[in-house]
Amino acid sequence: MDRLNKLWSVFNSSHDSTALSPLDTMDLGPTKNTENPVMIQFFTWDCKHPKLSWWRFFEMTVPDLESLGFTQVWLPPPHKAMRKTGNGYDAYDLWDLGEFDQKGTVATRWGTKGELVHAVAVAKQRGMDVIIDAVLNHKLGADQREIFMATPVNPKNRMDEIGPSRTVEQGWTRFNFPGRGSKYSTLKWTHEHFTGVDWDHTTKKRGIYRMTNKSWSPRVDDEHVNYDYLLGADVDHNHPEVAKDLLSWGPWALQTTGANGFRLDAIKHIDRRFLQHFIQHARQATGRPQLFVVAEYWCPDIKRVMFWINEYRGLTSFFDVPLHDNFWHASRSGSKYDLRKILDNTIVSLRPGDAVTFVDNHEFLQQIGQSLQSWVSREFKLHAYALILLRDKGHPCVFFGDLYPNKECYDAGTAYGLRILLKTRKNVASGPVTDYWENASYIGWVRRGQGHKICAVIISNADPASSSEPHMIRMFVGKGHDHTTFRNVFTPHSPGIKVSKDGWGSFTCVRGGISVWTLASNIVACV
Structure with missing residues (x-):
């Protein structure tokens, strides 16, 4: 048995399947009755507003974020970087949130401390928690040689x-x-x-x-x-002065900014024992046992990821990097990829209560055009977002670069479709999921909740040139909808589909496309 299989055996033998998962115990938004919580990563690698500071731009965008149903906003590292234009991953001084004249500037790349505090307060007033990025692994831009x-x-x-x-x-x-x-x-x-x-x-x-x-x-x-x-x-996280300083910084950063949790950067490089203590101390010192934490452990190998999940014993959720890797492979392989395997060997399939699902993020913007790139293509991007937004497992995170105009990766068609998916999640998606995954090139599912909250989804990766005939999947949407019309949120004015008396409907999707069907009465809320 090789080393990775040994790690897998350790996980399987020591995992308590009855224990509460992180997403069951952490706040995913300001209220616990949020049925469809969703996070947005509100930045790209090189984002910059032409006229406003980023914090002011965020504050102005809050009403739109609220209308789309976001309950959490992940902000970039708020501290002073080694360069005036540094985005914070080049960490210089964690205790300077844009307050002191250092590195040639008072404000960080993102703005001043006062602008940050005010923007966070506005977001919380509109029903959104704020998550800040904690970069604890390294420092750059020192002041003297030694x-x-x-x-x-x-x-x-x-x-x-x-x-x-x-x-x-x-x-x-x-x-x-x-x-x-x-x-x-x-x-x-x-x-x-x-x-x-x-x-x-x-x-x-x-x-x-x-x-x-x-x-x-x-x-x-x-x-x-x-x-x-x-x-x-x-x-050196084992140095007592370092540990004391960073443990003090965590609660101070939350209380100073008004933020409600952390995204932990680069945890594979940080002493696990220290990070466990950091999370526990932040919750105890702030009196917030449900403080949200998500960790970035960048590895597509599910065996490695599960070992680390086990090590943290529910203290933090994890970004589902193996799921992103599946999305990437699916987008590269086109019609050769078996869509029935899209969730295989992912956190959301094996431990959904640990999974923060996502399609893309800022990491890949440095890599486009390089050998390490894993950017999900435009042709598959909405398919991937449907898989994280319109299902009932995991906690989805939407990327700013896919939703708002930017110079790095914006596509207007993707952004338009993503807004429709977000509104559908907010207003229509409810209840458990029933899957209809019987064909390699197209799969469907129904999410059926109480009353009129229902959607039927089909995604396809078939070659559009292979045939003009659409795919069709017969799916059960529930009794009581007989002779009711369902319409596709992406083509709301096209002919609808009637549901039979016994609650079944034959839903269609063009080859290579995506369709999301809901009651005709729900269409206005989705588009």
Whole structure:
């Protein structure tokens, strides 16, 4: 049995299937009676409004977000970056939310602290919680150089030393925060607070250098044997001063901004024990046991992902990266992909109470055109969104880049269709799902709730040139709808479909397309 199968065995043997899942215990919006909670990632990698700060733009967009049914908004890292235009993943000072003159600016890329606090308050008034991005793995943009001993290691095997320990004039490990001083936090970071760096200023060589008196954390992902180091100055979460500072920052950031939870960046590189403590402390210190947390563990391998889910014991939900990977493969393969397998080996199929489902996000915008890209194509994007928005499992997250105009990835047709799907989710989708997955090239399902809340969905990846005849699936929508007309929300003025007395209807979809059928009386609310 190989290593991954051993991990899988550990998960299966230790998992308690009766335990409450994270999505059962965390707030997915301001109210617990929200039937169809949904999150939006309100940024792209390089987004910038031409006239307003991003926080002001977010505030102005709140009414539209409310109309589309969003209950949560995930905002980008709010802290000061190493560059004036940095988006926050190049973390410099977590305690500066756009308040101090540092790195050539008071405001962050996104705006000032005051604008952020006001925008969050407006969102909460309109029924939306705000989630902030916590970048705890690394720091960049240090204020001074330092001299210390470090050991070069093999980038493909971080436990393999490839040279002797040497004196490194690295340059970027001392953080004095001259603009902020000691307000909020007195910690001044030095090389003692890090485990590794990626630059030897003495030899002008890039590489991975482990501090000679430090070890990588053993409680990280085992890619490259040990994946503690990612980039910049790698934070030593086992250093008591570091742990104290970051544990204090979590509750302070929530209370200062008014936010209701965290998206945890790059958790495969962070000591698991520390992050477990971070989550628990944030909930205890704020008095919010239902505080929402979602973790980014970037790996399409479901066995690895499930091992990590087991390690966190319900403390956090996880982005369903294996599901995104299925969407990507389906979009690349076209009619060759068997749609009946679209949910196979995903978090939402195996542990739906742990799954934050998504189609695309900011990570891929750096990769378009590169060998690592996994961007879901326009031809399959609405199909994928239907699978996360119009079903009853998982907690869906919509990407700003797919919904609002931007220079990186916007497609007007996708945005128009996505708005229809969101309104359908808000106003029509309800109750459990019944699947009709009998054909490799087209699948259907019905979500049937109380009263008039009902939708029947078909998606197809068949080649439109293969035939002019539409697909047809006979699906049960419930008795009491006999002789009632169902219409497709994407073509509301086209002929409808009548349902028989026994509650069955023959629903259609063009080849390669998507159709969402609901009662004719519901159409106005969906479009």
